[in-house]
Amino acid sequence: TNPNMGSSLSKPDFITVLANKQVKSGETIKLSCEASTEVVTAMWEKNGTKLSCVNDKHFIRDHGTMFSLEIANAQESDEGKYTINLKNKKGEISCSSHVRVELKEWRTFDLNQKRLIDTLKGFKICNKVPELHFLMYGPVGAGKSSTINTIKTIFEGRPFINCLAAALSEESHTKHFDRFDVSKENGSYPFAFYDTMGVQAKKGVLVEDIISALKGHIKVGYRWDPQIPISEDDKYYLKNPSLCDRMHCLLFIIPADKFAFMGNDFLQQFKTVSEAARNLGVPQVVLMTRVDSICEMTRDNLRNIYKSKKIRKK
Structure with missing residues (x-):
């Protein structure tokens, strides 16, 4: 979040949005987007509620106009709809990503x-x-x-x-x-x-x-x-x-x-x-x-x- 709001403040918009992700169990989930301005407050949600971050599990970063969320060691419980909300005095905007975690096969079969x-x-x-x-x-x-x-x-x-x-x-x-x-x-x-x-x-x-x-x-x-x-x-x-x-x-x-x-x-x-x-x-x-x-x-x-x-x- 950048609190330095000048006279040229504009309503936030997205240059790139979050993409849907499918990862294998144990991999890292990486979500990122780019905003039109860095003068915003960012908040992440999962399935419509504020994301509860866990140490060494969730990593939220923002560098200028780039915003990202990484989730380590993806598990079945990490599946869901992730949303980032960007807000400043001029307005707010959001985008979402649907994350699927591919499980290890729970039954093997002959593909031949x-x-x-x-x-x-x-x-x-x-x-x-x-x-x-x-x-x-x-x-x-x-x-x-x-x-x-x-x-x-x-x-x-x-x-x-x-x-x-x-x-x-x-x-x-x-x-x-x-x-x-x-x-x-x-x-x-x-x-x-x-x-x-x-x-x-x-x-x-x-x-x-x-x-x-x-x-x-x-x-x-x-x-x-x-x-x-x-x-x-x-x-x-x-x-x-x-x-x-x-x-x-x-x-x-x-x-x-x-x-x-x-x-x-x-x-x-x-x-x-x-x-x-x-x-x-x-x-x-x-x-x-x-x-x-x-x-x-x-x-x-x-x-x-x-x-x-x-x-x-x-």
């Missing part, structure tokens, strides 16, 4: 897609069942059908869009119990995906039907009824399913940007189905979709998914 796909293509199954069955379960618009489209596109090497998706719809496009194989040159891979009607209040697939499907009681082609579960007299009901008829893995397809807004009814259905799968000894996997919709880091680069705090909290 070819190696991963080759491993799956060479997958061998035991003699008790000819193939593994994956049951897709999740709310309307979660991406169940889109996930199947993507898997088939990757493994078959050609675009596949026959599985109708309902990403922006309030009603499930999946009306029947559908099966999708993953084809290869001499047949198909030893796994198949079963698509179900989406979960929604009063219109979605019933918990009883999902549990029946897990047990292998429902045949492909059954038309889902949101009001009445399948009966043992239905022609699509298999009374004595074998291990080959059952589902071997339950895939929960959950949209990252909508899960927090789902009501208690859905969460209770989710819990009931999960408990049933556990009692049946069926492994469960959660596949989170739309991860680029809730976080700038994943929107900029999906490889940042395991560095995102928002994804980790989900």
